[in-house]
Amino acid sequence: MISTKNINKLPSKDLLQKICKAISVLDAIISQEWEYRYYSYNSAWAKKEEFFEMRNGCGDQMLILFLENSCVINGFAHELYDFEDELPAKSKLTKNLPETFNEFIFGEPVKTIGTTFCIWTNESEKWEIGDLKNIYEDGSEEMLSIFDGNPQTYIDWATDYFESSYKESGIPLKTVTEIYNGKTLTKEMVLSIVEDLEDWKQLEDDLKEINYEFDFK
Numbered sequence: 001m002i003s004t005k006n007i008n009k010l011p012s013k014d015l016l017q018k019i020c021k022a023i024s025v026l027d028a029i030i031s032q033e034w035e036y037r038y039y040s041y042n043s044a045w046a047k048k049e050e051f052f053e054m055r056n057g058c059g060d061q062m063l064i065l066f067l068e069n070s071c072v073i074n075g076f077a078h079e080l081y082d083f084e085d086e087l088p089a090k091s092k093l094t095k096n097l098p099e100t101f102n103e104f105i106f107g108e109p110v111k112t113i114g115t116t117f118c119i120w121t122n123e124s125e126k127w128e129i130g131d132l133k134n135i136y137e138d139g140s141e142e143m144l145s146i147f148d149g150n151p152q153t154y155i156d157w158a159t160d161y162f163e164s165s166y167k168e169s170g171i172p173l174k175t176v177t178e179i180y181n182g183k184t185l186t187k188e189m190v191l192s193i194v195e196d197l198e199d200w201k202q203l204e205d206d207l208k209e210i211n212y213e214f215d216f217k
Contacts, residue, residue: 003141004117007127020052022180028206030165043211062143065104072101072120074110077139088135093118095130151176185214
């Protein structure tokens with residue numbers, strides 16, 4: 001399983017970014033109301049910066065900042081620690097963190113959310129972590145599992161999480177695989193996942209924010 005103890009199992013930065021976009025597209029189709037989505041992506045977070053967010057509604061969050069040639073992942077597992085003073089020292093989790101990520105990791109919104117694990121790429125795009133001595137649980141295994149690159153992993157998760165928001169026949173592996181592969185999204189693909197879509201304009205706006213190609217003609 002992917003975790004801070006097995007960061008070599010994380011995909012490359014580019015593949016990670018592709019998966020983040022794909023699962024955000026799928027969430028945008030299944031849940032048109034943004035506040036009920038688990039995954040979301042903003043391709044214009046800031047100049048030359050793109051942003052991915054996971055939130056479970058119970059306090060657990062994962063934020064990923066993508067730069068042109070690198071990225072950093074901040075995770076916070078809310079239920080692992082009862083009190084704030086029990087949290088692992090952020091200075092340990094971010095030991096040797098490149099300065100280019102300081103504003104994101106030590107500023108908002110990460111500062112308010114908190115950190116139980118931090119992973120980043122270096123100049124050679126190798127994944128790195130800080131000092132994890134005496135840290136046995138950090139929530140990374142559960143949060144990072146979606147990044148195994150297997151479309152079925154998303155289907156299994158979303159089938160349980162979104163319950164009856166998709167077609168009765170289930171979320172089709174073919175369509176999910178096509179989205180994972182970056183295929184241009186069509187109305188036929190969307191309607192293979194949901195019975196109907198309430199607001200096509202909303203989906204178009206979401207796809208533009210994600211920067212995912214579509215053709216609804």
